[in-house]
Every structure is written in structure tokens, then in C-alpha cells.
Amino acid sequence: xLELTDVSRIYPSGESQFYALNHIDLTIPDxxxxxxxxPSGSGKxxxxxxxxxxxxxxxxxxxxxxxxxAKMSDRMLTRYRRHNLGFVFQFNNLIPDLTVRxxxxxxxxxxxxxxxxxxxxxxxxxxxxxxxxxxxxxxGEQQRVSIARAIVKRxxxxxxxxxxxxxxxxxxxxxxxxxxxxxQQDKTTVLIVTHNAAIAAMADRVIRMRSGEFTEITQNSVxxxxxxxxx
Amino acid sequence: MVLRKRIPRxxxxxxxxxxxxxxxxxxxxxxxxxxxxxxxxxxxxxxWLTEVGKADDIRVWTLNEPSNLESLGKILNADVExxxxxxxxxxxDITLRVFEVNYSVDQPVILDGNALQRDSDILLDPAFAAxxxxxxxxxxxxxxxxxxxxxxxxxxDYIYPTHFETDLVTDPASFGVAxxxxxxxxxxxxxxxxxxxxxxxxxxxxxxxxxxxNQETTENxxxxxxxxxxxRFKDRYGLVRWLERKDNIRINMVKSEIAGQKAMSKSLPxxxxxxxxxxxxxVLWRMIRMEFQLIGTxxxxxxxxxxxxxxxxxxxxxxxxxxxxxxxLGGIGVARPFLVYxxxxxxxxxxxxxxxxxxxLSGTLIPVLLLGLTATYVVMRAxxxxxxxxxxxxxxxxxxxxxxxxxxxxxxxFAMKFRARQMVRxxxxxxGAAIGVAFASMMMLTGFLMxxxxxxxxxxxxxxxxxxxxxxxxxxxxxxxxxDGEQYQMLAARTLDKGYAILIExxxxxxxxxxxxxxxxxxxxxKPGSKACIITRVLAxxxxxxxxxxxxxxxDIDDEIHYIRISGVAExxxxxxxxxxLDEFNRRFDRPKDxxxxxxxxxxxxxxxxxxxxTEDMNDLLTxxxxxxxxxxxxxxxxxxxxxLMALVILYILFSLLIDENGKTIALLKILGYETRxxxxxxxxxxxxxxxxxxxxxxPMLFNFYGALMAQSFQEINMTMPLYLSxxxxxxxxxxxxxxxxLTRNISGRKILKIDMTDVLKSIGE
Ligand SMILES: Nc1ncnc2c1ncn2[C@@H]1O[C@H](COP(=O)(O)OP(=O)(O)OP(=O)(O)O)[C@@H](O)[C@H]1O
Ligand SMILES: [Mg+2]
Numbered sequence: 001x002l003e004l005t006d007v008s009r010i011y012p013s014g015e016s017q018f019y020a021l022n023h024i025d026l027t028i029p030d031x032x033x034x035x036x037x038x039p040s041g042s043g044k045x046x047x048x049x050x051x052x053x054x055x056x057x058x059x060x061x062x063x064x065x066x067x068x069x070a071k072m073s074d075r076m077l078t079r080y081r082r083h084n085l086g087f088v089f090q091f092n093n094l095i096p097d098l099t100v101r102x103x104x105x106x107x108x109x110x111x112x113x114x115x116x117x118x119x120x121x122x123x124x125x126x127x128x129x130x131x132x133x134x135x136x137x138x139x140g141e142q143q144r145v146s147i148a149r150a151i152v153k154r155x156x157x158x159x160x161x162x163x164x165x166x167x168x169x170x171x172x173x174x175x176x177x178x179x180x181x182x183x184q185q186d187k188t189t190v191l192i193v194t195h196n197a198a199i200a201a202m203a204d205r206v207i208r209m210r211s212g213e214f215t216e217i218t219q220n221s222v223x224x225x226x227x228x229x230x231x
Numbered sequence: 232m233v234l235r236k237r238i239p240r241x242x243x244x245x246x247x248x249x250x251x252x253x254x255x256x257x258x259x260x261x262x263x264x265x266x267x268x269x270x271x272x273x274x275x276x277x278x279w280l281t282e283v284g285k286a287d288d289i290r291v292w293t294l295n296e297p298s299n300l301e302s303l304g305k306i307l308n309a310d311v312e313x314x315x316x317x318x319x320x321x322x323x324d325i326t327l328r329v330f331e332v333n334y335s336v337d338q339p340v341i342l343d344g345n346a347l348q349r350d351s352d353i354l355l356d357p358a359f360a361a362x363x364x365x366x367x368x369x370x371x372x373x374x375x376x377x378x379x380x381x382x383x384x385x386x387x388d389y390i391y392p393t394h395f396e397t398d399l400v401t402d403p404a405s406f407g408v409a410x411x412x413x414x415x416x417x418x419x420x421x422x423x424x425x426x427x428x429x430x431x432x433x434x435x436x437x438x439x440x441x442x443x444x445n446q447e448t449t450e451n452x453x454x455x456x457x458x459x460x461x462x463r464f465k466d467r468y469g470l471v472r473w474l475e476r477k478d479n480i481r482i483n484m485v486k487s488e489i490a491g492q493k494a495m496s497k498s499l500p501x502x503x504x505x506x507x508x509x510x511x512x513x514v515l516w517r518m519i520r521m522e523f524q525l526i527g528t529x530x531x532x533x534x535x536x537x538x539x540x541x542x543x544x545x546x547x548x549x550x551x552x553x554x555x556x557x558x559x560l561g562g563i564g565v566a567r568p569f570l571v572y573x574x575x576x577x578x579x580x581x582x583x584x585x586x587x588x589x590x591x592l593s594g595t596l597i598p599v600l601l602l603g604l605t606a607t608y609v610v611m612r613a614x615x616x617x618x619x620x621x622x623x624x625x626x627x628x629x630x631x632x633x634x635x636x637x638x639x640x641x642x643x644x645f646a647m648k649f650r651a652r653q654m655v656r657x658x659x660x661x662x663g664a665a666i667g668v669a670f671a672s673m674m675m676l677t678g679f680l681m682x683x684x685x686x687x688x689x690x691x692x693x694x695x696x697x698x699x700x701x702x703x704x705x706x707x708x709x710x711x712x713x714x715d716g717e718q719y720q721m722l723a724a725r726t727l728d729k730g731y732a733i734l735i736e737x738x739x740x741x742x743x744x745x746x747x748x749x750x751x752x753x754x755x756x757x758k759p760g761s762k763a764c765i766i767t768r769v770l771a772x773x774x775x776x777x778x779x780x781x782x783x784x785x786x787d788i789d790d791e792i793h794y795i796r797i798s799g800v801a802e803x804x805x806x807x808x809x810x811x812x813l814d815e816f817n818r819r820f821d822r823p824k825d826x827x828x829x830x831x832x833x834x835x836x837x838x839x840x841x842x843x844x845x846t847e848d849m850n851d852l853l854t855x856x857x858x859x860x861x862x863x864x865x866x867x868x869x870x871x872x873x874x875x876l877m878a879l880v881i882l883y884i885l886f887s888l889l890i891d892e893n894g895k896t897i898a899l900l901k902i903l904g905y906e907t908r909x910x911x912x913x914x915x916x917x918x919x920x921x922x923x924x925x926x927x928x929x930x931p932m933l934f935n936f937y938g939a940l941m942a943q944s945f946q947e948i949n950m951t952m953p954l955y956l957s958x959x960x961x962x963x964x965x966x967x968x969x970x971x972x973x974l975t976r977n978i979s980g981r982k983i984l985k986i987d988m989t990d991v992l993k994s995i996g997e
Contacts, residue, residue: 055988075906097655106903
């Protein structure tokens with residue numbers, strides 16, 4: 001269970017203050033598939049970073065299973081990220097001079113309950129690329145590797161910032177299918193930030209943002225399957 | 232150009248790194264300027280003193296007073312002047328060697344104050360005056376007479392005023408030299424208490440210009456002239472001693488120090504500048520790599536290669552100019568105290584310190600030139616590429632793959648594998664670290680090497696060999712021994728090959744007071760009647776001879792050439808001596824059967840001073856050595872301090888580059904939940920191995936370097952010093968450097984904390 005209450009992120013802007021997030025409240029039950037939509041600069045990444053514990057709010061509380069992330073020390077945040085979270089970014093951020101398998105080992109190494117890197121690669125359909133370096137893979141393949149890297153340690157929540165932002169339609173589709181499968185089979189909570197309104201059809205819940213505020217939160221009664229999404 | 236505004240911003244952003252670079256440039260430029268200034272000034276005042284003070288070419292001691300010195304001078308085309316010296320016991324343990332003032336040979340050169348005007352005036356050597364807290368205008372009392380100190384002086388044949396010729400170091404606490412008028416010296420001689428004071432009279436010979444016989448070209452010529460002259464003295468006046476300038480240890484000690492400094496003035500700055508070049512190149516290349524796209528854009532917009540080059544040279548040149556100028560100024564600043572120290576130590580005149588414009592200019596220009604060229608090379612590597620290549624950004628060649636196949640990384644554990652990859656990527660930096668640490672370890676261990684070598688050489692080395700308390704040398708050969716002790720024979724000789732001055736000494740069997748031991752510490756025996764012939768280590772090294780070889784020499788007494796087969800080498804590092812059995816000595820050189828010239832003794836004897844040529848006191852020597860080593864320890868401590876500072880700066884630059892280059896990876900690891908400590912282990916500990924290798928490498932480098940340096944500076948004097956470094960001190964040196972290393976690693980580790988995780992998400996990986 002994730003509960004945000006009165007969360008703000010403020011940047012100084014000359015004399016006044018700029019609210020990248022403006023007193024936000026939000027509750028997400030475990031296992032939900034959430035899509036956050038909004039124009040550039042609306043505060044989507046800021047929100048994700050706060051939830052992910054790589055940035056800290058200026059007001060409010062962020063409770064993860066009743067523990068306030070906003071009050072954690074650096075060390076506790078590290079442990080929180082280590083044991084609870086998986087990240088996927090727009091630019092996949094694989095380490096260029098480690099092989100595909102080693103890139104997954106980087107996170108597998110962190111947790112004793114982590115899965116086997118090769119099994120994960122099999123799952124994302126890239127077992128034959130295990131000993132390649134990232135630059136030898138296509139963008140979609142790279143993104144699938146970074147998803148494998150994020151879920152190898154079996155996180156309870158997967159945070160994805162524009163996971164398909166740099167991909168063409170076909171690659172995007174395989175990435176979305178993978179995320180859907182993770183959500184359904186592993187019961188992992190998935191938060192996806194995107195520009196792409198079409199993806200909203202897959203979500204349990206859709207959050208629309210503008211200027212650091214939620215303009216609309218809708219609950220989908222019927223979810224589309226990933227392969228039904230089109231744009 | 233607006234671009235110029237970036238330079239102060241860049242400087243500020245990486246200020247630690249740039250300050251470190253400036254510091255290293257400063258250090259290089261400072262040592263360059265300082266050492267060169269010290270060397271040229273020392274050499275200059277040495278030459279000046281020799282010239283102005285009319286240094287003797289030869290000094291002789293005779294049994295009978297030569298009759299007419301003036302006519303002798305005319306015949307020789309030389310100035311000949313007699314000089315009386317009195318060893319006065321000024322205080323209980325303090326000897327003042329008072330010379331009669333000379334005017335045509337070995338004239339005292341006034342360093343401060345006034346020349347002698349009255350018979351109650353006295354000139355002192357400045358180191359003695361300083362140590363005894365005697366100022367110009369003070370008085371001192373000698374044999375009941377009061378002398379006014381009218382000034383300080385330097386004597387050209389006593390530049391390094393040691394008490395005895397066998398002394399290695401001066402000790403102004405117990406010995407000094409002074410000069411008084413001719414009349415005053417006569418009074419001192421007549422007032423001298425016969426027991427304690429010794430009187431000595433010698434003749435200085437200085438050839439007229441054109442007859443300067445010390446140049447290489449006239450070597451043979453001078454040999455024959457000298458030989459004639461020596462014969463003349465021998466036949467007419469009874470020659471006791473003959474000392475040529477090139478064999479005068481009180482001069483050679485200084486020449487040797489200058490030679491050592493000269494070698495140092497070349498190698499030390501070169502090494503520092505080399506490190507500078509490597510580090511600047513890495514820092515600059517890192518900057519340029521980041522800006523490939525910018526350079527491409529600038530070029531595409533029509534800026535010429537020269538303009539781009541000029542922009543990127545501004546920063547390194549600024550560093551070089553700041554470091555160079557401040558280093559030169561610093562060098563000039565510290566050169567003066569150094570010079571003052573040296574000139575006091577050696578009793579050399581410190582005239583106005585010469586600020587050779589060439590040295591000052593090169594102190595700044597050399598770093599600017601070296602670093603400018605390095606920077607040009609680095610920048611051109613990028614600028615010469617076509618704009619469209621540059622616009623794509625810097626692409627690293629995947630060298631990892633090749634090494635991958637070589638080492639089979641994938642069999643390693645994850646952390647090992649990660650570090651192995653990192654090491655392959657950072658090979659250049661690791662190499663730089665190893666070299667830097669090797670250099671720092673050389674500097675660090677220099678102090679320990681010197682103090683270990685000196686203490687083994689002087690502590691055990693000397694007192695194990697020289698067991699006597701007193702060494703009495705008689706003026707004439709003795710036949711009946713009235714005193715307790717070991718009698719020995721001795722004469723001066725010159726080797727046929729190369730003409731080295733050596734001593735031939737006849738020792739009794741199994742001498743207890745002068746112990747000859749071989750390399751393994753075994754006592755070497757000189758059996759009476761045997762053909763044993765032992766040479767010292769100094770002589771063996773200098774002439775490159777050993778057991779089985781034949782040493783040939785001309786002796787001073789009968790001028791005959793002698794050949795003796797060497798049977799062993801004694802580990803003595805301070806004398807060039809050939810030891811043979813005493814009876815064999817007397818037989819070979821036709822001396823009466825039981826005659827001897829000197830006596831080693833463990834007790835003090837009251838021998839009339841007119842019978843003695845000199846008395847040597849072992850205790851004096853050992854205490855003066857002690858004070859000398861203590862003095863040295865302080866200066867070596869400061870070298871050690873500089874070494875760790877250098878190590879710190881070098882490592883800091885490398886660490887900060889490493890963290891900078893891997894900023895993205897580090898941010899990513901942080902996001903994934905790695906703790907700072909774990910990241911530090913993964914990223915920064917790749918320097919552990921190069922650190923260790925560098926330190927270990929530094930040890931043989933150190934021995935090689937100082938071996939060569941010693942060979943060069945000891946050429947002039949009859950001495951070698953075996954280099955020795957104790958395990959204890961290697962460990963201490965390692966510990967100090969290791970602490971420096973860990974400290975730097977942890978300081979750099981803090982940078983990891985500062986890396987912003989959100990930054991990394993906004994852009995594409997490098
Ligand atoms: N370090 C910062 N300093 C000042 N303002 C910042 C900083 N980081 C983000 N902002 C501002 O906060 C706002 C929200 O940024 P955020 O990155 O969350 O937007 P976003 O919705 O993710 O946009 P995009 O779709 O382009 O990724 C932006 O207006 C941005 O200018
Ligand atoms: Mg964003």
C-alpha cells in the first residue's frame with residue numbers, strides 16, 4: 001500500500017517558489033497497474049522520483065506499508081530502494097562496459113532472494129544475447145534488459161519513467177506486454193509515467209497531471225490487453 | 232569570445248583538481264628553480280673563493296725549514312708561502328685551529344667584518360662563530376691573550392673545516408678555524424702550553440697563471456713537474472707530507488656535495504614534470520571528450536582549428552603560468568635559506584645570491600612549454616577530426632571485448648568482474664597511479680634510506696672497525712715503543728692507474744684496534760711474514776679491483792713502483808687504504824725492523840706535541856657524526872612530508888577523474904540501492920593493486936637512483952656508503968603512504984555521496 005498525503009516539491013525560482021508538485025494526495029493499493037499522464041514539465045518524473053526515494057519532498061508524507069519514506073535517512077532510503085523497488089528509465093541506463101548478463105547481475109548481487117539472471121533473460125526473450133554488450137542490442141532489447149534488471153530482485157513496486165519513450169511501436173509493444181505480465185503474474189505494483197495516452201487503456205487507474213497537480217484520476221472498469229493497445 | 236567565460240566556471244567546478252595540478256606544477260617549478268640556483272651559486276662561490284683566496288696547488292710539510300722561499304718561488308714560477316698553525320684548546324673540549332695570515336697562497340677571504348689590522352685581531356670561520364655564539368666585536372681568550380673578533384673569513388684550503396682529514400663531517404661545536412697576524416701567531420706559539428697544543432708549519436705552493444697544472448691537458452706535464460718538485464723537497468728538507476689540491480678532502484667534500492646537488496637538480500624536477508604531464512593530459516582529455524559535440528558544433532559554425540585550439544589551451548596555460556610563476560618565486564625564496572645553510576656548513580662566501588635570469592626564466596617557461604605542448608597534443612587529437620565525426624560525440628573503442636577473451640572475466644565473482652572491467656577501462660589512470668606512487672614511495676623512503684644507511688655505516692660500521700680512542704701520528708719514524716697501544720706504519724702513495732692518492736698501512740697481526748672484516752663479518756688476519764694484502768671497499772669499488780688482482784703504486788718515500796697481489800677486501804667505507812703486515816711493510820720499504828709512524832691506543836698518552844704530526848680522537852668523531860645525523864633527520868622528515876603530500880595530490884586527481892567519468896554508473900548504482908561503502912569498494916578500490924605495485928616498484932628504483940647519485944658525488948672523496956634500508960622503515964614508509972592513500976580514497980568517496988541521482992535520468996548515457 002502506497003499513501004501520499006499533502007506532498008509538495010518546491011524549487012526556488014528567483015524571489016518566489018516554484019511548485020513542481022503542489023500538495024498532492026494519492027493512495028495506491030498493492031498490485032495495481034497505474035499510468036500517469038501529463039504534458040512535459042507537469043511533474044510526472046518528480047512524483048516518481050519522490051516515490052522511488054531518489055528525491056525528497058518538501059511537505060507531506062509518503063507512506064510505504066505505513067513507513068514514511070519522506071523521513072528516511074540516506075541509509076534507510078538506500079535499503080528501501082534495494083529491497084522494495086525496481087526502476088526502468090526512458091534512456092535505459094545500462095552500464096556500457098558490462099555485458100547484458102552482468103548488467104542484470106549488478107542488481108541480482110544486491111539481494112539473496114534474487115532470481116537467476118539467465119532465467120530472467122529467458123523470460124524477456126533475450127537468452128541468446130546474454131554475453132553481448134548493450135551497444136550491440138536494439139533499443140527495445142536494451143529496454144527489456146533494463147526491465148529484467150529491475151525485476152530480478154523481485155521488487156514489490158516497479159517504477160517506469162517513459163519506458164517506451166525512445167522506442168518504435170513494435171518495440172514498445174513487447175515492453176508493454178512484459179510489464180503487464182509482471183503485474184499480473186508477480187502481483188507487482190507497476191507505475192508508468194508516459195506522454196502516450198494510448199497506454200492508459202491498459203491501466204487499473206489513470207492519473208492526469210498539469211502544473212504539479214492532479215487534474216483527473218479515473219478507475220478503468222475494463223482493462224485492455226497490451227496487444228490491443230494501438231497508436 | 233563568450234566562450235572565454237567558461238574558463239573561470241570550469242576552474243571553480245573542479246577546483247580541487249585544478250588546485251592539485253597547480254600545486255604539482257608549483258612543486259616542479261620550485262625544485263627546478265631552487266636546485267639550479269643553489270647549484271650555480273655554490274659553484275660560483277666555490278670558484279670565486281678558490282680564485283680570490285689564491286688556493287694552493289700543493290701544500291707540503293717538511294722536517295727542516297726551507298731556506299729561501301722567494302727564490303724557490305722564482306724557480307718554480309710559483310708563490311710559496313709558509314704558514315704556521317696552532318691547535319689551541321680554547322675551552323676544555325673545543326679546539327680552535329689558529330692560522331697565521333697568508334697573502335699570496337691560501338689567503339683568508341673576508342665574509343663579513345674587517346680584515347686583520349692589529350695583532351690582537353682574529354678572524355673566525357662563521358659556522359664556529361655561530362655555534363659558539365660569537366659575534367664580530369666580541370673577544371675570545373687564547374693562552375691568556377685577548378683577541379677581538381674583527382670579522383668572519385673563509386680559507387680556500389679549509390672550505391669544509393674538518394678537524395682531521397679522516398673526518399667525514401665538521402663539528403663546529405668542538406672545532407673551528409681562525410686566522411691571526413704573523414706576530415700574533417709567533418706569540419701564541421711561544422705561549423702555547425706544550426702538552427695540549429700542537430704547532431704545525433707547512434708551505435703552500437701556488438703556481439702562476441699559465442702554470443696552472445690541474446687541467447686535464449697538462450696532466451702528464453704536471454706529473455713530471457710535481458715529481459721534480461717533490462724530489463727537491465725530499466732531498467733538501469726532508470719531506471713529511473705532500474698534499475695536492477685535488478686530494479684535499481676539505482675541498483673535495485664540497486665538490487662532492489655540489490656534484491650531488493647537480494644530479495638532483497636534473498632528475499627531481501624532470502620526474503615531477505613527467506607526472507604533471509601525465510596528469511594534465513588525463514584531466515584535459517577527460518574535458519575534451521565531454522565536449523566533442525561542442526567542438527564539432529563550433530567547427531561546423533566556422534571556427535577554425537586554431538581558434539578552437541586557442542580556446543582549449545587557455546585553461547592549461549593559465550594553470551602552467553600560475554604554477555610556474557609562483558613556483559619560480561617560491562624557488563627563489565627557499566633558495567636563499569638553503570644557500571645560507573650550505574655556505575655556513577661549508578664556510579663558503581655567500582656573496583649576493585646570483586639571480587641568473589636564465590634560471591628564473593626557465594622556472595616559468597619550462598612548465599608553460601611542457602604543459603602547453605602536452606595540451607596542444609591532447610586538444611589536437613579531437614580538433615583534427617572532421618566536424619561530423621565530432622558531432623556524434625566521443626565513442627570509446629570497446630577494448631573491453633579483447634581483454635575479455637584474454638582473461639575470461641565471466642568466470643569471476645561479480646564484484647571481481649566489475650572491478651576487472653573497471654580496471655581495463657581505467658588502465659591509463661592505474662598506470663599513472665602506479666608511477667605516481669612509485670615516485671612518492673621513492674621520496675618517502677629516501678629519508679629512511681639515508682638515515683638507515685648512515686646509522687649502519689656510522690654506528691656499527693665505524694665503531695666496529697675503529698676500536699681505538701686515540702690515534703697518534705708521529706712526525707718521524709719511531710723505533711722504541713714507550714706507550715701502550717698498537718703500532719703501525721703508514722705512507723702515502725699514488726696508484727699507477729688513474730693516479731689516485733692512497734695510503735699504505737702496515738698493521739700488526741690480529742689488530743684489535745683497527746678491525747678488518749670481510750663481507751660476511753669474518754675477521755681478516757694479517758699473518759706476519761705472509762703476503763697478505765687487504766684493500767678497503769672504497770678502493771676496490773673505485774678501481775674496480777678485487778682479490779687476485781694486482782695493485783700497483785708509486786710510494787712517496789722511495790719513488791719506486793710496487794706491485795702487490797690483493798688477497799682480500801675489508802668492508803671499510805671511509806678510507807682508500809692498502810693494508811699489509813707490519814713486518815712486511817718495513818721489509819718492502821726498507822725501514823728498520825721494528826719501526827712505526829703511528830700508534831692506536833685506547834687510552835690517552837702524554838706525548839710531547841713537537842713529536843706529533845697529529846692526534847685523532849675517536850669520540851669527537853662519533854659525537855660529531857651523531858649531531859650530523861640528527862640534523863639530517865629533520866630535513867629528511869620534511870622530504871617525507873612532501874612525499875605524502877604529493878601522493879595525496881596525485882591520487883586525489885586520479886580518484887576525482889575516475890568518479891567523474893563514472894558519475895552515471897555511480898548514480899545508477901545508487902538508485903539501484905547500492906550503499907556508498909559498496910560503491911566505494913567497487914569503484915575506488917581498483918587503485919589498491921597499482922598502489923601496492925607502485926610502492927614496491929619504488930624500492931628498487933630508489934636503490935638504483937641513489938646508487939648512481941652516490942657514485943657521482945663520492946667520486947671526489949675517499950668514501951662510499953653502502954645503501955641499506957631496514958624492514959622496519961620500509962613498513963613505516965608503507966604505513967604512512969597507505970594512510971595517505973586510504974585518506975584520499977575516503978575524501979574522494981565523499982564525492983560519491985554528492986552525486987545527484989535525478990541528474991542521470993535526464994540524459995542519455997555517455
Ligand atoms: N533541479 C531542478 N531545479 C529546478 N526546477 C526543476 C528541477 N527539476 C525539475 N524542475 C522543474 O520541475 C518541473 C517538473 O519537472 P518533471 O521532470 O517532473 O517534469 P515531467 O512531467 O517529468 O516532464 P517530461 O515529460 O518532460 O519528462 C519542471 O517544470 C522543471 O522545470
Ligand atoms: Mg519526466
